[in-house]
Amino acid sequence: MSGEDVFMDEVQPSYFKIREFQFDSGEKIRDAPVEYRTTVKPSSEDMDNAVIYIHGWSGDCSSVRRIAALTGPGGALEDFPIISISSLGSPGSASPSTTSMGKDFPEYTILDMVNFQRQFLNERFGIRRVKGVIGTSMGGFQALQWAVEYPDEMEFLMPLVTSWRVRGINYALFSYMNHLIEEDPELRASRRPERALSLASMLMYLHGLSREYYHGLDNAELESSMMDMGSEGSLMDPYDVIWRNRAAMKHDLSGKLERIRARTLIFGVNQDRYFPPELDVIPMAQLIPGAELVLFDSECGHLGVNEIGKYNELVASFIGGD
Missing domain, CATH: 1.10.1740.110 (Rna Polymerase Sigma Factor; Chain: A)
Incomplete structure (x- = not known):
């Protein structure tokens, strides 16, 4: 079986409710559902060195399969607990559809999405600092926002095919x-x-x-x-x-990336038509202190992120700090 098969077949979604979540606007919702997957039993208390994966626009917690080559046997992340959460606003977690609130569901920001994940990690696992955060596309918006707003809460940051702002x-x-x-x-x-x-x-x-x-x-x-x-x-x-x-349209971390303290490894795809490297990941790497950048070719364009496993050794070296 591949690493993806092991993760997807043996680890089923778990569910939790945040007692009360307050949006940046001041609005609140109670008993907010959270859908998530982990590579350890959800009852486990040993969540030190957890790595958080954040999915893109149309994904959910199962989208962690995109980095299965890193999380599976022999992968750079094999020895770390991986937590993948369906983001605020996505079906499975608190959203207009899941709560049946429809248009009465509070409008949220990327920062709200980050705080939703942080509050879940604290209430469910007692986690206040993680080993690293990996975010793909819109998940990258959240990973970057997290690193900007709470720079001491992660050791490493891996933004994949994403940007610090939404333009064009x-x-x-x-x-x-x-x-x-x-x-x-x-x-x-x-x-x-x-x-x-x-x-x-x-x-x-x-x-x-x-x-x-x-x-x-x-x-x-x-x-x-x-x-x-x-x-x-x-x-x-x-x-x-x-x-x-x-929420995506308001994403703009201009002038804030210098706050990031986490060691940062950025991946971009040369054929990405959502985030062309010359407009997004290349200038972003120049704005984040000490950031490393990997660019590669893929006919799959934006979806070439699924091929990140070919950089397993590089990721392992980066995480190890070599």
Whole structure:
């Protein structure tokens, strides 16, 4: 079995409730559900040196499979407890859909998402400082925010295919998705806007992979893939999407990255169309004190993050401080 198979087949999601969570706006929710996975039994009290994995925009706690080559047998993270949490606003944890609050669910920020994870770790495991935080894409927004706001709470930081701010095409995509959904007559009539959600998902699909990848598909394959993504997207909750996009659109750590004290290893993909290295990870590495940067090629573009296992030895050396 691969490391991914071991993690996904043998470790099932666990659930916890935060007694009361207060948003940065002052609003509060009680008994906030948290969905999470760990590579140790959830009852374990031995959570020293925990490494936190934070998923991207459309993921959940199972998205830790993206780094399975690092967490599985022989991986750089094999000996560390891994905790992967479904983020605030994502189904499984407290969100408009999971709480049935819909549009009455408080709007949240990236900082709220970080504080949600921190409060969970403290209440569930008594953890106040972790070995490291790894974040992919929007999870990287959270990892960076965590390192900026609470610089003494982690030893290392690994932002993967991400940025310290949302600008340009990313802002436009999030904004356009919200326009599609919010202006749909079905939503205004308090019904699920399935068509708008489907189109929004198709739009995301068209940017997730490299131009070379799309060019390698024949038109029938491309159409089929678009329709599959649209079908999956139509099942999303509209307010989960809208609130998550609004949080992402406000993400901007300009002028704050110098606060980071954690040893930092950044990964970027040259063909990433969401976060082109020259616009995002390269300048970010220059702004974070002592940061190391790894760039690699992948026809999978943004999703090339799944190939991070080929840098297992480098990650092991980085974590060991060699």
